Amino acid sequence: MSARVQSVERAAAILQVLSAEHRPTSLAHLADTLGLAKATVHGLVQTLRDVGFVDQDPDSGLYAVGAGLLQLGATALDHNELRARALNWTDALAARTGQAALLGTWDGDRVVVVHHVFRPDGSRQSSLTGTVQPLHADALGKVLLAHDPRALRSLAGRELASYTYRTITDPARLRRELADVRDHGWAAAVEEAEPDAAGLAAPVRDRAGFVVAAVGVVGRVDGLCDGRHRPSPALVTQVVAAGRSISRELGHGRP
DSSP, rough: OOOOOHHHHHHHHHHHHHHHSSSOOOOHHHHHHTTOOOOHHHHHHHHHHTSSSSEETTTTTTTOHHHHHHHOOOOOOOHHHHHHHHHHHHHHHHHHHHEEEEEEEEEEEEEEEEEEETTTTTOOOOOOOOOEEEGSSSSSHHHHHHHHHHOOOOOTOOOOOOOTTTOOOOOHHHHHHHHHHHHHEEEEESSSSTTTEEEEEEEEOOOSSOOOEEEEEEEHHHHHHTTTBOOHHHHHHHHHHHHHHHHHHTTOOOO
């Protein structure tokens, strides 16, 4: 007969509850759901936090599944493999939208562009492959911040740099926008990194469903948005479709 370790069972139950919740959860909710004393749950959740399996919001004190746990299931893809898997879909995205297409991943406290497809208009352009972008002022970055706790944690305690008058520098406002990104399935950054520049992006998921990259388009504001700086629904649809296609290429949604 196998020995059952109560503390391990309870820790697993905490992780199951956090995984089922769509938003960060309070200690009281965890205790009520599991039928345990707050002191017991507090001790367990603090240990899980210390090893990286649980994240705690510094402002609200609420808990969520942590980066360490997500990393256990994430597929490790180097940039060359990711670019090769996404090549057909990023080419098609640029051709269909008439905009430059980008594929980016999280790297420390920034986004690194791993693939750039030029606008198909024949104009003079410079490659962005290998360049880095700020997470909080970039559409690719917002997708990664919204879905990867490691990316969000990399900004914790840091002052958010301002690049234009539209850059989001308030952490609370950024968290609200990231919640919208998760709800809507795409992100936009309009004149947040530089004037008259805009970007749209959507998540790329691996076989296990973890977001491992973001794909999107960049260009002039008048090419991506209407007169009120609202992203074009048609372009959003194309970007989201590209994200889903690359995700399928990586095995997401396949039996």
